[in-house]
Amino acid sequence: MIRTRFAPSPTGFLHIGGARTALFSWAFARHHQGQFVLRIEDTDVARSTPAAVQAILDGMEWLGLAHDEGPFYQMQRMDRYKEVIRQMLADGHAYYCYTTPEELDAMREEQRAKGLKPRYDGTWRPEPGKTLPTPPAGVLPVIRFKNPTDGVVAWDDLVKGRIEIANAEMDDLIIARQDGTPTYNFCVVVDDWDMKITHVIRGDDHVNNTPRQINILKALGADVPLYAHLSMILGDDGQKLSKRHGAVSVMQYHEDGYLPEAVLNYLARLGWSHGDDEVFSMEQFCAWFDLDHITPSAAQFNTEKLNWLNAHYLKLADNARLAALVKPRLETRRVVVTETPSLEAIIGLYKERVTNLNELADAAEVFYIELTPNAELLAQHLAPEAKPALADFIAGIKDVAWEAPAIGALIKQCIGTHGLKMPKLAMPLRVLLTGQAQTPSVDAVVALFPREQVLKRLAAAV
Numbered sequence: 001m002i003r004t005r006f007a008p009s010p011t012g013f014l015h016i017g018g019a020r021t022a023l024f025s026w027a028f029a030r031h032h033q034g035q036f037v038l039r040i041e042d043t044d045v046a047r048s049t050p051a052a053v054q055a056i057l058d059g060m061e062w063l064g065l066a067h068d069e070g071p072f073y074q075m076q077r078m079d080r081y082k083e084v085i086r087q088m089l090a091d092g093h094a095y096y097c098y099t100t101p102e103e104l105d106a107m108r109e110e111q112r113a114k115g116l117k118p119r120y121d122g123t124w125r126p127e128p129g130k131t132l133p134t135p136p137a138g139v140l141p142v143i144r145f146k147n148p149t150d151g152v153v154a155w156d157d158l159v160k161g162r163i164e165i166a167n168a169e170m171d172d173l174i175i176a177r178q179d180g181t182p183t184y185n186f187c188v189v190v191d192d193w194d195m196k197i198t199h200v201i202r203g204d205d206h207v208n209n210t211p212r213q214i215n216i217l218k219a220l221g222a223d224v225p226l227y228a229h230l231s232m233i234l235g236d237d238g239q240k241l242s243k244r245h246g247a248v249s250v251m252q253y254h255e256d257g258y259l260p261e262a263v264l265n266y267l268a269r270l271g272w273s274h275g276d277d278e279v280f281s282m283e284q285f286c287a288w289f290d291l292d293h294i295t296p297s298a299a300q301f302n303t304e305k306l307n308w309l310n311a312h313y314l315k316l317a318d319n320a321r322l323a324a325l326v327k328p329r330l331e332t333r334r335v336v337v338t339e340t341p342s343l344e345a346i347i348g349l350y351k352e353r354v355t356n357l358n359e360l361a362d363a364a365e366v367f368y369i370e371l372t373p374n375a376e377l378l379a380q381h382l383a384p385e386a387k388p389a390l391a392d393f394i395a396g397i398k399d400v401a402w403e404a405p406a407i408g409a410l411i412k413q414c415i416g417t418h419g420l421k422m423p424k425l426a427m428p429l430r431v432l433l434t435g436q437a438q439t440p441s442v443d444a445v446v447a448l449f450p451r452e453q454v455l456k457r458l459a460a461a462v
Ligand code: GLU
Pocket: 006, 007, 008, 009, 041, 188, 201, 202, 203, 206
């Protein structure tokens, strides 16, 4: 049984890079009919907040990345970590170390001065035949993991290939602080073990933790999972993705009017490919995704491509669904959405022309507000010679069948009578009805409004 996990630290929002990690972990589990575990790594109490936990849960829910187990909270598992530490002390895999932080600093200073790599000198590390110093009174010890001193720790990373680190390079990791609280790397190990994780898929900022974690897992007699370290995501400009680049929080994409399926499709292609396929559903992605074809080099964000995908999914989306997404955006702007004009119908006409839900809301808004035509725009588009045609159109409205083809025929009739070209009448109609010179086909736009509203808006010009 394949088991993956997503293990965010709740210290801010769900970052777009974190969402990609979650997506890959989720899809890999789905591909193998396995299980996907959500674990909240909240042991950094100074930085973890309930709001940040909520932001992660909201982001996962919005994307539809449902977990099969969890969320587990590390802060609720302290007793378990302490139990494992006691066992490791009893088995000789861990030991008390009374070197104080000040002594450690001095030690490191001295090593640096000699041009050596700073590291703990092993004073309190028990060895066969070694007599340990007497614990100093009044010093609270930390607990260190007894890391092997020779050989290498190696793994075949599913993205980066084989990685080997000499044990001599690593010193004995502190697994519990002076106050007895377990440290981050240790909690991850116990969790991955207890949660029977088979594949650890995570950002490559954790690659340095892996050899330490593998050594502890081995000391515990635990199965070592397989690791896939994903390369980082760079911004559009090739720099490390940060707040400077605008939206980095998943929920900001929601705010900015992206559809979750567009964001997911986009994220799937960040560092992974399946031939030339660019547009695919999550069902298709899960069928394909098997941790092969992940590029070890950094992936670069491309906002234009995301926008293109979003426009694509907007076109495909059901009008009623889009209306339900646009309506709250209009309400936030204090726009009262009435039955007529129908929001669904407006959306049906405009969704082909926009790249996000906010643009759709912009387009829809003018149908519901009191519109004062922009005098300048009107002067620009309403030529004096078009006024009689406009008057004819207004007169004709009263009797015309209220549907786009009949309205279109009326417009043609009015311009025909006065020997005008189409834009001479179509443009002022657009400006008067929507305040904009660019709209979809003018007969369809007219038909969206109730007849009386068209008369009211056109009356402004005569
Ligand atoms: N909590 C870590 C983070 O948010 C992830 C740890 C892991 O995946 O092993 O970066």
